[in-house]
Amino acid sequence: MDTMSITSTTIIQAKHLRKSYGDVAAVRDLSFTVKAGQVVGLLGPNGAGKTTLVNMLSTLLSIDGGSASVAGYDVATQPDAVRQLIGLAGQSAAIDEKLTARENLELFGRLYKIPRVERQQRIEQLIERFDMTEFADRVAETYSGGQRRRLDVVAALVSNPPALFLDEPTTGLDPRSRAELWAAVEQLASRGTAIVLTTQYLDEADRLADEILIIDRGSVIASGTPESLKRNLERDVLEIHVGIEDLDAACGLIGEVPGLAVDRDAGSIGIPVGEEVDRSLDMLRQLQDGGISILDFQLRRPTLDDVFMSLTGSPATPEEVSA
Numbered sequence: 001m002d003t004m005s006i007t008s009t010t011i012i013q014a015k016h017l018r019k020s021y022g023d024v025a026a027v028r029d030l031s032f033t034v035k036a037g038q039v040v041g042l043l044g045p046n047g048a049g050k051t052t053l054v055n056m057l058s059t060l061l062s063i064d065g066g067s068a069s070v071a072g073y074d075v076a077t078q079p080d081a082v083r084q085l086i087g088l089a090g091q092s093a094a095i096d097e098k099l100t101a102r103e104n105l106e107l108f109g110r111l112y113k114i115p116r117v118e119r120q121q122r123i124e125q126l127i128e129r130f131d132m133t134e135f136a137d138r139v140a141e142t143y144s145g146g147q148r149r150r151l152d153v154v155a156a157l158v159s160n161p162p163a164l165f166l167d168e169p170t171t172g173l174d175p176r177s178r179a180e181l182w183a184a185v186e187q188l189a190s191r192g193t194a195i196v197l198t199t200q201y202l203d204e205a206d207r208l209a210d211e212i213l214i215i216d217r218g219s220v221i222a223s224g225t226p227e228s229l230k231r232n233l234e235r236d237v238l239e240i241h242v243g244i245e246d247l248d249a250a251c252g253l254i255g256e257v258p259g260l261a262v263d264r265d266a267g268s269i270g271i272p273v274g275e276e277v278d279r280s281l282d283m284l285r286q287l288q289d290g291g292i293s294i295l296d297f298q299l300r301r302p303t304l305d306d307v308f309m310s311l312t313g314s315p316a317t318p319e320e321v322s323a
C-alpha cells in the first residue's frame, strides 16, 4: 500500500514480547512496529501465537516479558488510554447476542464516548457499507456465522481508531464480504490507520500487508514485504498432478528433495526445480517411465505458500472453519 503520502509515525510498537501458558511458550521474544497507514500481516499456522500476541497488544492479556505501546501509551501501565485508541475484532466475538447489530454498534460507540449525532451517522454508514441493513435490527443470536463475523469487524471500526487489530477477520466470510472487508482495510490504511492483521490466508496477506511476519511456535521466522519473501525463494516450482492412488509411488520415484510439497487431498506434488528446464523434463520422464500417469503439470513462480512451506515444513492451508 502507498504510505508515502502519510506520516511515518510509529503507532504500534512491540519489544521482546513474551507470553507463556504454563509450560507452553506461546510468544517468545517478538518485536515489531506498525507505522501510521501501514498494514502488518501476522501469518502463521494454528497455535503459532497470533491471537496471544494480538491480545497482549490490545490489553486483553497480561504481558510476561518485554513491552508494548500504542501511540506512545504503554499497554501494561496505561491500558485505559490504549483501549481508547484501538479497535479490535478478535477471534472470539465481542458482540452481545441478545442485542441487534444497531444496538451493539451503539454500545461500542458509547463505550468510546463518540458524540450522539456523529455516532449515529457513523453507524448508519457502516451498516450500509457492509451490507448489514437486512439483519441490522434482528438480535445477533439469529445471525449466520458470516453475519456475526461482519458485525464483529464493523464494531471495531465504530470509533475510527488510529490502531486496529483484526484477528483472522475474513474467516467464515463469503467472497463478497471478504472483498468488502479488504477494500475497507485498504481504505483505512490509506487514511493513516495502523493495522495488525492476522491471517492464515496467504492471498489475503499478499494483497493487504505492507510487511509480513511469518510466525511459527511463538517466534518470527521470516519477515519482509510479500514481494521480497517470494523473491528470496529463488526457484520455480514444478507442480505435478497424479491420481491419488499413484501419489506414494510418485513420491518414491522422486525421492528426497528439499522443499518438496505433497498435497494428499489434491493428489499433487510441488517440486522446487530452480530454473533448469531440463530438470523438470527429466522428472516428468522419470515418473512416466515408472508407470505413473500424469494428469496435469505446470511450472510456476513461487507463491507465499511455497515460502511458508519451505520455512515451516508444512502447508499454511487453513482448515475449513465455519465461524
Ligand SMILES: Nc1ncnc2c1ncn2[C@@H]1O[C@H](COP(=O)(O)OP(=O)(O)OP(=O)(O)O)[C@@H](O)[C@H]1O
Residues within 6 Å of the ligand: 021, 024, 025, 026, 044, 045, 046, 047, 048, 049, 050, 051, 052, 053, 091, 200
Ligand atoms: N488460555 C490458554 N491456556 C493454555 N494455552 C493456551 C491458551 N491460549 C493459547 N494457548 C496456547 O498457546 C499457543 C498459541 O495460541 P494462539 O491462540 O495464540 O495461536 P494462534 O496463532 O492464534 O492460532 P489460531 O490460528 O488457531 O488462531 C498454542 O499452543 C495454544 O494452545
Ligand SMILES: [Mg+2]
Residues within 6 Å of the ligand: 050, 051, 052, 091, 167
Ligand atoms: Mg488465533
